[in-house]
Amino acid sequence: MLSNSLIELDRAHLVHPVASWQGHEARGVRLLQSAKGATVTDAEGRELIDGFAGLWCVNAGYGHESIVEAAAEQMRRLPYATGYFDLGAEAPIRLAAALAERAPGDLNHIYFALGGSDSVDSTIRFVRYYWHAKGQPGRDQFISVAQGYHGSTTMGAGLTALPSFHTGFGVPYEWQHKISSHYSYRNPVGDDPEAITAASVAELKAKIEEIGPERVAAFYVEPIQGSGGVLVPPPGWVKAMRQTCRDYGVLFVADEVITGFGRTGPLFACEDEGIVPDLMTTAKGLTSGYVPMGAVFMADHVYETIAEGAGAAAVGHGFTYSAHPVSAAVALEVLRLYEDGGLLENGRKMGARLMAGLQGLADHPLVGDVRGRGMLAAIEMVTDKAKKTPVPAELNAATRLFDRAWEQGLVIRAFANGIFGYAPPLCCTEAEIDAIVERTRKVLDLTL
Numbered sequence: 472m473l474s475n476s477l478i479e480l481d482r483a484h485l486v487h488p489v490a491s492w493q494g495h496e497a498r499g500v501r502l503l504q505s506a507k508g509a510t511v512t513d514a515e516g517r518e519l520i521d522g523f524a525g526l527w528c529v530n531a532g533y534g535h536e537s538i539v540e541a542a543a544e545q546m547r548r549l550p551y552a553t554g555y556f557d558l559g560a561e562a563p564i565r566l567a568a569a570l571a572e573r574a575p576g577d578l579n580h581i582y583f584a585l586g587g588s589d590s591v592d593s594t595i596r597f598v599r600y601y602w603h604a605k606g607q608p609g610r611d612q613f614i615s616v617a618q619g620y621h622g623s624t625t626m627g628a629g630l631t632a633l634p635s636f637h638t639g640f641g642v643p644y645e646w647q648h649k650i651s652s653h654y655s656y657r658n659p660v661g662d663d664p665e666a667i668t669a670a671s672v673a674e675l676k677a678k679i680e681e682i683g684p685e686r687v688a689a690f691y692v693e694p695i696q697g698s699g700g701v702l703v704p705p706p707g708w709v710k711a712m713r714q715t716c717r718d719y720g721v722l723f724v725a726d727e728v729i730t731g732f733g734r735t736g737p738l739f740a741c742e743d744e745g746i747v748p749d750l751m752t753t754a755k756g757l758t759s760g761y762v763p764m765g766a767v768f769m770a771d772h773v774y775e776t777i778a779e780g781a782g783a784a785a786v787g788h789g790f791t792y793s794a795h796p797v798s799a800a801v802a803l804e805v806l807r808l809y810e811d812g813g814l815l816e817n818g819r820k821m822g823a824r825l826m827a828g829l830q831g832l833a834d835h836p837l838v839g840d841v842r843g844r845g846m847l848a849a850i851e852m853v854t855d856k857a858k859k860t861p862v863p864a865e866l867n868a869a870t871r872l873f874d875r876a877w878e879q880g881l882v883i884r885a886f887a888n889g890i891f892g893y894a895p896p897l898c899c900t901e902a903e904i905d906a907i908v909e910r911t912r913k914v915l916d917l918t919l
């Protein structure tokens with residue numbers, strides 16, 4: 472039982488990320504105390520299926536002793552070694568090599584960060600450095616996609632296109648520009664995949680021309696938009712955007728912080744479209760959330776241009792905890808579980824089952840759209856299917872939907888606009904996937 476004093480301590484001292492500081496005061500904290508596989512147990516002893524893998528990160532599932540052992544062994548032997556200057560440790564080197572071997576194309580150079588936000592932030596610095604090294608320092612403008620999320624550092628929040636990450640922070644974002652999302656369910660050009668892709672290509676070209684092609688540094692894209700509401704682009708969309716960037720000499724950065732490490736089926740979602748970005752960001756599933764870590768992948772030409780530009784001077788970017796050996800040891804074991812432990816394969820099977828199950832909810836009067844790929848999915852509620860009328864505010868209260876699901880023994884992400892997001896651990900069993908779908912139906916019935 473969660474003691475009142477703990478709730479009071481939380482209210483008084485812990486600042487929760489991305490939460491209403493006022494609402495949080497009123498509601499109090501919801502505490503988890505343990506977890507195993509895809510099940511989490513709350514402070515009252517209630518068992519819930521974690522349909523969101525923590526924050527779309529615990530891809531391997533909870534309670535893997537071999538991961539705990541890998542961390543403990545590394546901590547005992549060498550808990551810390553800096554990667555600064557020319558120092559290092561074995562685990563990060565082995566991890567970088569293993570990732571380069573599995574990455575699309577020539578993404579052979581890995582910079583380790585602490586999570587997704589600082590991975591994205593690092594790419595902004597690398598991209599700027601790249602263009603300086605190329606003798607084109609005027610390329611300092613960045614383009615990303617509406618409804619996109621790329622973290623909340625001072626620079627990265629500029630690429631993020633969710634209003635609460637900008638409003639009130641007073642940061643100048645003149646260097647960043649947005650094009651519309653592909654959002655197939657509510658796209659003004661309709662739901663024809665080719666028309667959506669053609670419209671996005673035209674908009675990206677127009678945006679580059681408007682800014683001036685010689686000023687555009689990079690275009691950032693999530694292969695599937697996560698925090699914007701799990702928005703899945705039509706097949707070929709990512710490839711077409713990649714080609715457009717190539718045509719203009721603009722760097723293409725794939726943000727795979729959510730989609731990486733088996734979330735959509737393959738190890739990286741770029742593989743779904745057979746594309747090779749110039750840079751790629753990952754985090755979350757890299758260590759399955761057991762410890763923090765992010766990884767920036769750079770193509771040969773990006774790394775070599777920066778290396779040549781810097782010459783003998785140090786490239787002044789890095790953190791004390793970059794390439795942390797404990798995080799690297801964990802990531803190596805997580806990678807082994809994905810591959811030899813069969814988690815990627817199980818995730819692919821369970822992803823197909825999840826999508827089929829959620830499609831089965833399409834007959835529900837409140838379900839307007841079901842979308843997803845692999846173990847990443849969403850349903851969008853409407854009150855009138857023909858008109859796609861968004862649910863009214865009283866049904867739309869994300870916290871209420873979240874609470875209702877919790878009461879049914881299910882953790883989902885309830886987005887503010889009547890969207891339920893799903894990203895269960897790849898270790899889910901068939902029974903757990905079926906329970907996610909059944910419990911969702913109950914939540915929908917209770918919401919009618």
Ligand code: PLP
Pocket residue numbers: 586587588589591620621622623693697698726727728729754755
């Ligand atoms: N990029 C994407 C696509 C994300 O979804 C997230 C987090 O959800 C981030 C970056 C930021 O990652 P982090 O929360 O680890 O800083």
